[in-house]
Amino acid sequence: MKGLDFDFLKFNWLDAIDIVLVAILVYYIYSLVRNTLAVNLILGMFIILIAYYVVSSLHMNLLTAIISKFMSVGIIALVIIFQPEIRRFLLHIGKSTFLQKNKAWWGRLFGSKDIERDNLLRIKPIIDACKTMKKTRTGALIVFVKYYDEEFFTNSCEVIDGKISKRLLESIFQKHSPLHDGAVVISENKIKSASCILPLTDNDKLPPQFGLRHRAGIGVSELSDAVAVIVSEETGEIAYAKQGRVRMNVSFGELEKLLNKDF
Structure with missing residues (x-):
């Protein structure tokens, strides 16, 4: 329609790569926290976030102030709480690099019997x-x-x-x-x-x-x-x-x- 700008609907190959990479990252994080205590921690943080929006919309000023103070240190709290998962994530990235995989591939190709x-x-x-x-x-x-x-x-x-x-x-x-x-x-x-x-x-x-x-x-x-x-x-x-x-x-x-x- 005339006068309307539909530029936001444009989709190119960079957008596709962006979506695929985000999907891989989400799956990678999910595979690390699956069946671990981190799932319960994430659920707890999600409940606190919902509670914040509820008490804020109801103008419950005291609870809103308390929860907002708690959320103000969110990044630091995330690093502390999820330190084991962050460490595992970085270790998995290191193990999954091209050089590591290439080394294993060459080893299987030329030295599989020795490896076995x-x-x-x-x-x-x-x-x-x-x-x-x-x-x-x-x-x-x-x-x-x-x-x-x-x-x-x-x-x-x-x-x-x-x-x-x-x-x-x-x-x-x-x-x-x-x-x-x-x-x-x-x-x-x-x-x-x-x-x-x-x-x-x-x-x-x-x-x-x-x-x-x-x-x-x-x-x-x-x-x-x-x-x-x-x-x-x-x-x-x-x-x-x-x-x-x-x-x-x-x-x-x-x-x-x-x-x-x-x-």
Whole structure:
């Protein structure tokens, strides 16, 4: 129609790229916070935001002032509250760069047999230890992290920094060992620490038979990119926790595939 400006309806290829990039960013953030405590935090902040607009529209000056003061430090509060998620996001960006992916691609193309052999050498002692602990019903919690956080782990762990071996894992988790309580943390092809006290999950939908080991394994996988292998002391069954979700009754073949993929 004459006199109307429809420039805002123009759509070009840069707009399409912009939308795609925003969609990827939103999905990336969603994949990081999915099944974690961050979802509840976001929901809480959304409720506070709605409450602010409600009390403001009703001219409830006292509540409006209180909530507005709280929201005035929003950016700082977001950085503090979502520090683990922001850290995970930056780590994922670093791992997903072209050089990292290109390095892995060339490795698979020209050295796939060497990579598979190295993975088998790293994983076999862990699988063998889990077989023994399953048979003897020895409870165990083994956490695998790609980036070892010195500040996070060393404050609550005994530093080991030793070679991965079946006997070392079995000796740590045997019932009379002073280190058997807590988790073993494996990173950089080493057993970095043992007897680690990890944060428990707040998920109230878990089965009641889950003990502290299962809740700690799920909890650490919620707060970081860690994966956890849990051996039940009561049943000997093996569970695998990743991103706040847990797989039960994992066979040794499945465990090898999962570790080969994630570790």
